């Protein structure tokens with residue numbers, strides 16, 4: 001009997017936002033989007049979470065920004081008018097709703113370090129980790145969009161400054177999370193002693209950006225601290241991710257760019273004394289599955305039909321911090337440094353495999369799935385593409401962008417997951433209990 005070599009299993013995350021529309025622009029008007037579901041109510045989120053758990057996903061990933069984008073024409077009018085990620089509700093509010101409806105599914109929540117003190121952030125995340133029995137991840141972001149700074153009445157700071165501040169922020173949070181010794185709680189009813197104060201450190205932090213003096217208000221949560229996720233892709237962003245994160249998200253337009261990024265992150269891990277491949281690399285992917293290729297192509301055309309050019313331009317302007325209304329739609333997009341999400345700009349530049357891309361083409365391409373590579377076809381076609389990205393690009397898993405919900409996740413779970421399992425590329429049960437166990441041990 002020959003022994004089959006172990007093939008790497010894929011990790012899967014469902015990429016959504018707590019709002020009317022996630023990251024495929026115009027989906028709220030798709031005829032199959034949220035049919036009989038109200039996104040403002042718990043049942044919709046619980047159904048999606050149960051679907052992802054049925055498909056053994058590691059987690060639901062809740063992206064966020066703190067205010068509607070206002071870059072396009074210097075206003076948020078277009079985002080409001082076309083439902084471009086607006087309205088969007090606060091992301092951590094749905095976390096307990098999701099975790100009470102599930103037992104193993106993790107939840108990654110995007111929370112910005114820009115306007116909240118680390119003390120309350122650490123407390124909130126500990127609380128969520130307790131309530132979920134250890135299934136929380138924190139997507140650490142620092143607010144790249146001017147609209148967020150405007151909304152909070154502050155002058156936007158430079159990228160390097162945001163990263164310096166974020167490092168200090170995470171450092172203070174970690175000190176708080178690590179401040180209770182494991183045996184600090186005695187809970188001796190006879191003597192009335194609940195905890196040993198000698199084992200609960202008073203944090204006295206005096207940094208460049210933050211000061212804090214006091215004890216962490218929460219006892220250690222099941223994971224101790226949330227799983228750290230990061231999606232920064234600039235030089236500083238990659239270093240931050242290599243130093244701190246347990247999973248990295250990135251969007252790369254093709255397998256070559258995935259491979260380059262994979263290799264680059266490995267070099268950076270070494271710089272911070274971490275072993276090769278010790279961070280889980282999750283790459284963005286848009287899938288459109290059909291029982292036949294023709295059916296999938298039809299569905300894909302339907303997704304593209306929903307995108308209005310102005311909505312696309314408003315979204316792209318928001319993400320990159322550049323007002324694309326200043327350019328002619330037929331002008332070619334230049335490969336420049338952008339003030340917004342640098343790491344996603346590459347997907348625009350490579351939208352046509354490296355050939356020049358006009359502003360109109362870039363916006364329409366970006367709006368359909370945030371520049372993620374697109375797998376359109378039968379379950380076997382999609383599994384082929386995923387295997388290729390894992391074997392050649394170094395992907396450890398995929399962030400699946402939401403299109404029409406909850407249908408896109410139902411179809412993926414019903415059709416593609418069994419195909420991946422049949423190929424030995426996907427788990428058949430959760431290997432652990434906490435999110436960290438599931439994410440790092442499979």
Ligand SMILES: Cc1cc2nc3c(=O)[nH]c(=O)nc-3n(C[C@H](O)[C@H](O)[C@H](O)COP(=O)(O)O)c2cc1C
Pocket residue numbers: 062063064065110112140141142143144159230231232233234235236237238249250251284340341342343344
């Ligand atoms: C796949 C992906 C998803 C992201 N999701 C969010 C998000 O939900 N909220 C946010 O504020 N930033 C998000 N970002 C932005 C980054 O985390 C980061 O703050 C931003 O890219 C600026 O850092 P950079 O210039 O190092 O890339 C995302 C970036 C990528 C690549």
